[in-house]
Amino acid sequence: MSTPVHTLDRVVIRFAGDSGDGMQLTGDRFTSDTANAGNDFATLPNFPAEIRAPQGTIAGVSSFQLHFAGADIKTPGDKPDVLVAMNPAALRANLGDLKRGGVLLADSHEFTKRNLAKVGYQSNPLEDGSLADYQLHALDLTGLTVASVESFGLGRKEASRAKNMYALGLLTWLYSRPEAHTLEFLDRRFAAKPQIRDSNKAAFLAGHAYGETTETFAVRYEIPAAPAPAGTYRQISGNRALALGLMAAAVKADLPLFLGAYPITPASDVLHELSKAKNQGVTTFQAEDEIAAVGAALGASYAGALGVTTTSGPGMALKSETISLAIMLEQPLVVVDVQRAGPATGMPTKTEQADLFQSLYGRHGEAPLPVIAAQSPADCFDAAIEATRIALRYRTPVILLSDGYLANGAEPWLIPDLASIEPIEVGFATEPNGPDGTFLPYARDERLARPLAVPGTPGLEHRIGGIEKGDGTGNVSYDPDNHEKMVALRQAKVDGIVRDIPDLVVEDPSGGADVLVLGWGSTWGPIGAAATRVRNAGRAVATAHLRHLNPMPANTGEVLRRYRRVIVPEMNLGQLATVLRATYLVDVKSFSVVRGLPISPAELAPHLIDQIDSLGGNQ
Amino acid sequence: MTGLAQVPLALTPINRKEFVSDQEVRWCPGCGDYAVLAAFQSLMPQLGVRRENTVIVSGIGCSSRFPYYVDSYGMHSIHGRAPAIASGVALARDDLAVWVVTGDGDALSIGGNHLIHALRRNVNITIMLFNNRIYGLTKGQFSPTSETGKVTKSSPAGSVDAPFNPVALALGAGATFVARTIDSDRKHLTEVLTAAVNHRGASLVEIYQNCPIFNDDAFAGLKEPDSPAVVPLVDGQPVTFAGGEQAVVRSGDGTLIVRPTAEVDAGDIVVHDASADDPSVAFQLAQLTANQDLSRSPIGIFRSVDRPVFDDEARRQVHMPDDRSAALQELITGPDTWTVA
Structure with a gap:
């Protein structure tokens, strides 16, 4: 018997379970297979800040959402089509998001009286009919997993840990994916632990076989490959792209890369990635605090790295005094702020x-x-190079926002x-530039940038410091x-960077939009997705995105004034909107969402349609 | 390997004047900083390393103006942060002699964290800690080394803070070279600084330095010849002072005590061993300091031992590939790719 295969355009799957259930790994693996299948995709991991919150509680739920499609997509999607719930808490926390009629896969083993009571279920939703609106598949994932790894002699608890792989195997079957990639991955990941490796592989294969041999699922699905420019692709996260971008910038500038960092969520993975890259000539310094981290980076910059x-x-708050020193010293420095929900500790794992x-x-x-912002995970690579280019060319600290x-x-x-990336010319000073063979460290070139003489350069000995410079x-x-004069020069130097910044590009397919949606940073994806929905709903809308937040592109004011209404969606209370209003005297409207989650196209699109419709005219 | 082993040597001899910058020195008349600056400028040519390979990083305070007056590379940075910035310089470059100039407020108050971490890591830097037991630049508040009860503008009823003993603090942080000297003793100052910069790893030199404006004569008792307040520490020698009349011996409970030399067996006098791996005797010697009135204070090198040096070890892990672009392209591509035709 062969299950019929339906072709779908797009699917949003959310894996949800306890922090210890391995949902991030499962999601990551499924993403990898999605990439291999040639789908376009975007992911949203969402995990608690606690390392191990109390088991079975809402606070301990960790989830991973994956949107994959046979077309170009920009966001991890709104409402999941498929929810995998490994326990009652995961169901409780995520069911509200699942589409009506969506697929719900739940581990019935975990739906015990005790676990149900922990999250306030009076009766078992898998049995009481309350999930009738969904395609419910309640399976004893734990039991099936334990049975599938019986031959490896693991204890029950140990054996049941492979249940995420069982679920992954089942979904791999359901979405017509080859098994080989995950099996190879497990071989690599657990090479040193043969028992774990083999039990995970067995559970994965058993999950796959379960789909094939039972009649639980009436259909399986496939999502065709997304049309994409020809070339070789890989999957990349923002932090990894950022680390690679910094390395690329260092190579292009022919400088050693020095990272000073103090661990902080969600930026630590950049430190981890660069710490692994010592064989690329990268030096990482895990400092005693945020202040020392930026101080050491400034010292290394002064020494020629x-x-x-x-x-x-x-951490940014702690670094600000040193950043000010770098401004006074006019010394290149790249400061990366991977923003999280604040103030104070806020919500460290939320955006x-x-x-x-x-x-x-x-x-x-x-x-x-100068301040610049990355707009997508992969774009962190380009943004890092751009930040470095400005820092070195203009001898200035640059803040890069992710x-x-x-x-x-x-x-x-x-x-x-x-090879296709432009080199970055640093041009360290090697000769005196002043009268009588003296060196003037604060002479300026046509960009108002000062000469940099690194220690060890004979004849150019000089002192710099935080006190105002002659x-x-x-x-x-x-x-x-x-x-x-110096205050004005420092300002003019940064303002002058505008000459290197491309004009703001407006996307307005119909050419007749009254409303411009202007974004910055990671709202790029949601704005693009929402604009597509608005256009599909028969309205004209223009979009533009700011990479450079200081200085802004030269045509920014002109673009803003071209539209009857400008809407700025931000995950804050309207910070860019405030800057735009103050700078350009344009009455921009803020669309503000501060929930620790990316703005959803499903909430932005109706707002845009209302705004467009309220202006009348052009439909 | 010495602290200067990788710093290139000057091709021609340098003289003291070449280390004098064109900036007018603006410390108060009679400030102890002048003596340290003069000793430093005389010492530098003797080290034989290139002037351009000398970097002086300072924090904030009177003493931290020091880099402006030395014609080498230098950075006058932020209050308390000089050890962090200098750590970055030292880690990035093995061919520089990196000095840190700091004061008691800069190093021990606002910058205490950076100081202890630079010492425990054993970064190859030489720290000159000018201790005048007062805040000078901000005009006379008590500092973390001021004696309890100090009456200042910010402590009119007397400070209730207990003072730090910088030597004990450094030893507690695991420092591999710890010394104390006095601004007025040019010869001793020069000897100690020479030993400090030649030590590979972090060296802390506490310099008792007089502030004639806000804390004059804080060290007066230590400046007379054969002062009974000075306990000279000489490696390999019995620890005696006051013209040899007083001796440091180990008491029955293991602590160090002072006894008239005439009353003890010569064999019972503690013999100073700066290279002892265990820092506990050095720490005990540091406790002989009368922190309140400095009526007694050991002067000299408390500790000088070899331990793996942070920047050397960190550099050992870093490998610059011959073809950086090719190596990075491989990493960018990664193991898991797919191709769209």
Whole structure:
């Protein structure tokens, strides 16, 4: 008997279970197979900050959502079509999101009286008919898993741990995926632990066989490969792309890469990735605190390396004094803020875009610096190179903004060819530039950038520091006129970066939109997806996205004034909207969502349609 | 390997004047910092390393103006952060002699965390800690080394803070080179700094430094010849002081005590061993310091031992591939790819 295969355009699957159930790994593996199948995809891992929250509680639920399709997609999707719930807590926390009529796969073994009571179920939803609106498959995943690994002599608890692989095997069958990739993965991952390796493989194959041999599922599905530009692809998460981008920038600048960092969620994976790259000439310094991390990066930059520090919001706050010093020193430095929900500890594993004000203004004195933001996981690579290019060219610290969603989310990536990336010319000073063979560390080139002489360069010995610099000489100066001049020069230098920034590009297929949706950072995906829905609903809408937040592209004001209404969706209370209103005197409207989750196209699209319709005219 | 082993040597001899910058020195008349600067500028040519390979990083405070006055590479940074910045310099480059100039407020108050971590890591830097037991630049508040009861503008009823003993703190942090010297003793200062910079790893030199404006004569008792307050530490020698009349011996309970030399057996006097692997005797010697009135204070090298050096070990793990682009392209591509035709 062969189960009929239906072809689908797109599917959103959410794996949900206890933090210890291996949902992130399961999701990651399924994503990998999705990539291998040539689908476009986007992922949203969502996990608790606690390492092991109490078992079976809502607080301990960890989930991984994957959206995959035979077409270009930009977000991890809204409502899942398929929910895998490994226990009652996972069901409780996620059922509200599952589409009516969606597939619900639950491990009935975990639906015990005790576990049900923990999350407030009076009766067992798998049995009481309350899930009649869904395609419910209640399987004893634990029991089936234990039976499938019986021959390996593991204890029951140990044996049941492979149930995530059993579920993965079942879904691999359901979505017509080959088994080989996961089997190879398990071989690699557990090479040193043959018993674990073999039991996981057995559970995975048993799950697959279960789909094939039982008649539980009436159909299986396949999703055709998405049309994509020709080339070789891989799956990439934002933090990994960021680490690779920093390495690429260092290679292109022909400088050693030095990362000073202190562990902080969700930025730590950049530290981990770069720590693994010592054989690429990368030095990582796990400092005693955030302040030392940026200090060491600044010291390394002064000594001639590409100095980088990575952190999240609370760490940014601690680094701000050193960033100000780097502004005064006019020393290159890349500061990465992988934003998370704040203030204070906030929600460390949840995403937000609320550090824009901190990045633009969070320093003492007149302390301008360039700020740029990545828009998708893969884009973190390009954004890192762009940040480095500006930092080195203009001798300035640069803040690069990512966020928790980009950091952990993954998407397909057309693998870049390093050779096609423009080199970055650093041009360290080697000769005196002043009268009588003297060196003027604060002389300036046509971009207002100063010469950098690294220690060890004979004849160019000089001192720099946090006290105001005499124009040209860099000597300590308390002269009022000089201070005003230097304040203006530092500002003019950063403002002048606009010459290197491409104009803001507007996407308006119909050419007749009244409403412009302007985004920055990770809202790129949701805005694009929402705009598609709006256009499919017969409305015209224009979109544009800011990579450069300081300075902004030269045509920004002109673009804003071109539209009857400008809407700025942000995962904050309207920070970019405020900046735009203040800078360009345009009455932009904010669409604000601060729930620790990416903005959903399903909530943005109706809002846009309302806004468009309220203007009348053009439909 | 010495602390300067990888720093290139000067091709021609350098003189003291070449280490004097064109900036006017702006410390108060009579400030102890002048003596340290002069000793430093005389010492540098003797080390024989290239001037351009010397980097001085300082924090904030009177003493932290030091880099401006030395014609080498230098950075006047942020309050308390010099050890962190210097760690980055030292880790990035093995061919630089990296000095940190700091004060008691800078190193022990706002920057205490960075100081202890640089010492425990054993980063190859030389730290000159100017201790004048007062905040000078902010005009006279008590510092973390001020004696309890100190009356200042911020402690009109007397400070209730207990002072740090910087030597004991450094030893507790696992420092491999710890010494104490006095601004007015040019010869001793020069000897100790020379030993410190030649030590591979983190060296902490506490320099008792007089602030004539806000804490004048804080170390007066230590400056007379054969002062009974100075306990000279000489490696391999019995620890005696006050012209040899007082001796340091081990008491029955294991602590170090002071007895008239005439009353003890010569064999019972503690013989100083700076290279002892166990820091506990050095720590006990540090406890001889009368932290309140400095009526007694050991001066010299408390500890000088070899331990793996952070930056050397970190560099050992890093390998720059011959073809960086090719190596990185391989990493970017990764093991798991698919191709769209």
